[in-house]
Amino acid sequence: MVRTFCAGFVISITLLLDSMSAQATLNIVRGRGKDMLSTVRKHVENNYFDPTYGGVDMKAAFEKAERQMAEAQSAGHTFGIIAQALTTLNDSHTFFIPPSRASTVRYGWQLAMVGNRCFITSVKPGSDAEQRGLAPGDEVLTMQGFRPDRNILWKMKYMYYVLQPQASLRFELRAPNGEMRQVEAAASIRQGKAVVDLTGREGDDYYEMLREAQAEGKLREHIYYNVGKELIIYKMPTFSVQTELIDRVIDKVREYPNLIIDLRGNQGGAVSTLERLAGYLLPRDTVIAERKGRKEEKPMKAARVGKPYDGKLAILIDSESASASELLARAVQIEGRGRVYGDRSAGSVRQSRQHEDKMGADTVFYYSVSVTNADIFMKDGKPLEHIGVQPDELILPTPTDLATHRDPVLAKAAASFGIKLSPEDAGKMFPVKWRN
Template sequence: MKLRIRSALLTRACLLVLAAMLCLFAPASIQTASAQTPTAEDLKRDRNRGLAMLQLVKDYLKEYYYDPKFHGMDLDARFKTSEGKIKEAVNLGQILGIVAQTLVELNDSHTFFVPPPRPVDVEYGWKMQMIGDTCYVVAVKPGSDAEAQGLKPGDEVLSLDGFKPTRQTIWKMEYNYNVLRPQPGKRVLIRTPNGEQRELALKAKVEKRPKQINLEQLYNEINDEREDEKKLPRYVELGSDVFIWKLREFGLTESKVDDMMKKARQRKALILDLRGNGGGHEITLKRMVGYFFDKDITIGEVKRRKETKPVKAKTRGDKVFKGQLVVLVDSKSGSASELFARIIQLEKRGTVIGDRTAGAVMRSIYRPGLLGDMSSGNMVPYGASITDADFILTNGQSLEHVGVTPDEILLPTAAQLAAKLDPALARAALLVGAELSAEKAGTLFPLELELH
């Protein structure tokens, strides 16, 4: 089961599931959707496929969704409305958007539509993030059009294609641009740290995918991404006493967690950086929690339609880390990251520093779909992430739409972002008795390296 925020990592994992499914049940290639204006015949086919996708998503919701009342939504009426819209849609993009919007209206962090593979790869070359209640540019890729036009970290994003990013809407923007409807560019209105407003038309790097995608190629692309991630810096040692661990995803195997904690146990203090970590596997979360307590810990309960079960982390016994612990979080820390940080707070095991987290804490399952003619290889894979359980903490509260408020809120200013300083990591080092300037901290895990 997954405890994960809406993210590119989840979409990639879903594509891996689809690829595996196709290897078992279909020929060695699949057709991607055409980006050209559809003929009447193509439009009829796409509408029919859209209706089939919508029906399967509805069936999955009725079978698996944790809330049988669907938050008060009249499911049959809502899907009937979507059916009518699909029958009037004029292109595939609209059709997929209608299916996606139907799930978005549940306002559930872990329930969303995963559309068929895109006909293009799009790289925007810059990254934005909510810091407090303000959206800032936090990274710009060298050599990108964004860099050429002078976009810089620390620029405040006032609007994106006419829409203001907020904590409530930013995930929808990222889902639309990165998953549902990749665009050749974005029009952004920014305000620089000196107060100047600029409107920029930023071009993306767009590469067309072949009309036929070989499954071996798809696997290789996913594995290449994983290899690139492995090259990113994962930890830093400050002298002999402090270990800084940048955990980007709760996707490690138990043995990998053991390897990292073996390194950390040799130090007096651990700074666990969960900023940007959207969550991951429950088994990884339980293994992590078990390393910080000398007794078994109940993390919370998963509440499904007909049953409620505790989620417990077994102590690692004599392998437990007994030193100081500081956890760093931000607005992109989601799901398993939030649960870990909150458990540390509730059990008074360490200090949490940074920004309020995403408030995206549910438990989900992925359910695939497949349309097309297997004999010809003209296949359309898609799927949906469905929340099958709410996660309730031991204090009776859910973090969904709430998030974790750090013990110490520490937000970088626009000027600090522009200078690529990391005041939160510097503060964490100070708390455990180490010397680390904000300038030096900003060089340890540069965001630019994470831009794909």
């Protein structure tokens, strides 16, 4: 039976009994939960861009959460209660980030929406998922009994990647040949410390966190691939980089008459990086978007830079392209600077600020909440939140394309410049790099 995800959100969270609840009395756990809820509520009430919450009764949502907190059975349950209160807003940039856990869970697969269907897009070699037959091109009909779609997949990922990582996940799958099967694939679990303490003299925990961040960075390398002297493809995995990197990128691509920027899977990052890149691609001081919040906000503009890139341009997006990726793609469309290829983007376009708080004295638990402080409207006056960017040419990889690592989107974009690139060769250019 297929379950409704939102209805099971908090119910599933109650099943999580973690190390915090084992080490403290239930009353202490509930007290901490109430303190966190109170702090999160203040951040939202003081900073959310719309004091009316778009008509959502957040006062009632927080009061309900406070009542539920009195019955919480674990630390994980308290996290779920806070998270559920915030998801009432259905805002892509407002969410709760709980304290770190004693173990790191890494799944040996990646999944994403392709059109209105969810697919396994890659599987880590040697993982339990590969051994159990999970494969690219498998359509995900259900995950943990829930049917993923564009409206709830982000909530499912939030739950299973942030709030309640699982030792394994159950899938109901349909292979490219139509075969139906069920697979339960285990995650890789790395045990760590129950509490990350950044106050010690030796700083071991800090440097371990730094190494983890660097390992994650290897998954998001900025890569170039040239096709002869006529085309260069820039794979940009994130906007969370220094603006100086953008200067080096443009120095690299400037000699090529045709440029494809691949923003597929890029979930955004720094506004300053967006403005810098836009400065090289769009006319100087072009307004990218207007920000509207409680306080007056400056518009996002193409930054003033040196010599711009004046060659032909194409942008690639997919359902995982979010935030700054969507803003750049839509600005390129509005200004007539180039064409956009691929799938409709995530529709996750607002501005937020992360508010970090802590509990404890000698041993500190850190948690935070991301709060939307501005809505964003494009130069044409329209928002992208919950809407996304519709590409100029909608190109959806088939299950067989995913299974055989063909990339028809990149091949089509290259063809628009008169450059022959087969989907098979395009699919070999940017293989997924997994962490060990």
